Amino acid sequence: MSEIKGLVFDLDGVITDTAERHYLAWKRIADRLGIEIDREWNERLKGISRTESLELILAEDPTLLLDADEKEQLLQEKNAHYLELIAQTTAADILPGIPELLDDAKRAGYRMAIASASKNAPLILARLGLSASFDAVVDPESLIHNKPHPEIFERAAQALGLETHACIGFEDSLAGIEGIKRADMPAVAIGIPAFGEWLPDVEVATTAELKLAKIVHKVKMKERVEG
Numbered sequence: 001m002s003e004i005k006g007l008v009f010d011l012d013g014v015i016t017d018t019a020e021r022h023y024l025a026w027k028r029i030a031d032r033l034g035i036e037i038d039r040e041w042n043e044r045l046k047g048i049s050r051t052e053s054l055e056l057i058l059a060e061d062p063t064l065l066l067d068a069d070e071k072e073q074l075l076q077e078k079n080a081h082y083l084e085l086i087a088q089t090t091a092a093d094i095l096p097g098i099p100e101l102l103d104d105a106k107r108a109g110y111r112m113a114i115a116s117a118s119k120n121a122p123l124i125l126a127r128l129g130l131s132a133s134f135d136a137v138v139d140p141e142s143l144i145h146n147k148p149h150p151e152i153f154e155r156a157a158q159a160l161g162l163e164t165h166a167c168i169g170f171e172d173s174l175a176g177i178e179g180i181k182r183a184d185m186p187a188v189a190i191g192i193p194a195f196g197e198w199l200p201d202v203e204v205a206t207t208a209e210l211k212l213a214k215i216v217h218k219v220k221m222k223e224r225v226e227g
């Protein structure tokens, strides 16, 4: 059994509620294209890269045939609108329970990393006043594969100088839970309504329920049971 020494966090929907703002920015693009998306449909975009998200939306209407320039234009518009929506982000937008969790982890000597698919992650962390709270932030542009591939979580553990199974990953997306588990890392799922093939080790409804000692204990108990 490995001792837990590191914590790997997704950003959007885990540290701060940007997931809702990504949805609103995509909804505006989808509305303009005459494609209907709602919050339930949006679950599949969580943790998915900007380009892949657009492709999933466009796949809803196979009669829409856009060329590369038109797609690039939509990607830029989505990001511009998203940046408008996060312009006022401050430390007040850190999700409940997260400041206490980060403080507890720091005090207990855990190393911490961000594994976010968002190219805006460094900007958001700066706005939240959390840039110095993490030992590493994986640059999604340096990756070959996107979530649900485990690469981002493997790279996060590597950046912390730890084995993946010595870290716990925190995610609000199905793609993220799959990536964490395929990286051989215990997973904590936050607010995910239903699971497919990949199951988390710990489940909570909201970040307010995240208590570090309880999570580490549950992960250890599960490892003991599963051998």
Ligand code: B16
Pocket (backbone or CB within 6 Å): 010, 011, 012, 013, 019, 022, 045, 046, 047, 048, 049, 050, 053, 079, 115, 116, 117, 118, 119, 120, 121, 173
């Ligand atoms: P950007 P996470 C992901 O962040 C979001 O969940 C996803 O909705 C978004 O499309 C993706 O980042 C890319 O974000 O457009 O800012 O580069 O959940 O992995 O922290």
Ligand code: MG
Pocket (backbone or CB within 6 Å): 010, 011, 012, 013, 014, 019, 046, 047, 171, 172, 173, 176
């Ligand atoms: Mg997320």
